[in-house]
Amino acid sequence: MATDAVKRKVALRVQAHQISKRPGGDNLPACVKHALSLQGCPDSYPRQPMPAPTARQKEAIAPALRHLLEIEGGKRLVAAE
Numbered sequence: 001m002a003t004d005a006v007k008r009k010v011a012l013r014v015q016a017h018q019i020s021k022r023p024g025g026d027n028l029p030a031c032v033k034h035a036l037s038l039q040g041c042p043d044s045y046p047r048q049p050m051p052a053p054t055a056r057q058k059e060a061i062a063p064a065l066r067h068l069l070e071i072e073g074g075k076r077l078v079a080a081e
Helices: 003-021 026-038 055-072
Strands: none
Touching: 003 055, 026 055
């Protein structure tokens, strides 16, 4: 029988997978940077030739991140400097 901690980790993993499957191509690291910036971490540009997240990707990332934060019970998943 799965504990609450295991269930939470599985839910987080599923949400992280959903973020990685957002439409737009092979720029997952740039999308991760965007998700970090939404949590208050310093924003930066992706290394070229990787494109920055599109408006559509940003719109898809925000609700998935909000859901992750609801599961986690905090304002961010990482510690901002």
